[in-house]
Amino acid sequence: MSTPLRALGRHIILELYDCPEELLKHPAEAERFLLAAAAEMKATVVGSNFHAFSPYGVSGVVIIQESHLTIHTWPEHRYAAIDIFTCGPLELEAGITSLLSAFQAKRHWLRELERGLVED
């Protein structure tokens, strides 16, 4: 008989397209949006680190007790790449809704990956 597997982590790949360019340029604003999403998810924030690129673009990470959120933006393409990696029973959907709203993405693409398949 086959052994059932379970996933240790949930990983959301979120592609945001057609965002207002202005929302993708400022590290402090991106950080505020990701921290708000972490709060919506009921995650426990351990730390965060955001920085700007030259001439523009933002890179950032929010470390949560339950894993992490990251973002990289390309304002010139009105695109942001967001990852949400979690373990434990967080309210992921609330975090995703918060991010889609904050960055005003007109189009998005989302995939969920199961990470760490182990025997139950």
Next chain:
Amino acid sequence: MSTPLRALGRHIILELYDCPEELLKHPAEAERFLLAAAAEMKATVVGSNFHAFSPYGVSGVVIIQESHLTIHTWPEHRYAAIDIFTCGPLELEAGITSLLSAFQAKRHWLRELERGLVED
């Protein structure tokens, strides 16, 4: 005629199974392994942040000029979840080889995702 698309980022999803438990327990060691992989890739490290979980397990991120590397470990399952997100011409394969060797994974699973599909 269809418009060709190109990807702004390359994202490696790396699942390491059957690693020696001892290698997955210590934040300083995991940090050393990820920084070594970043060096192999010829990435420019901007910062890093690693911490331990109770009773065990490590969570960490290395921020590079070209995006990020992250890790989360479950020593009790001998499993580590690693992500490498890059833009620009890095030597990704050298970084992956370095990580597989450092963590002594007996089994691994790798997928590459293209992030940020835009018109050329």
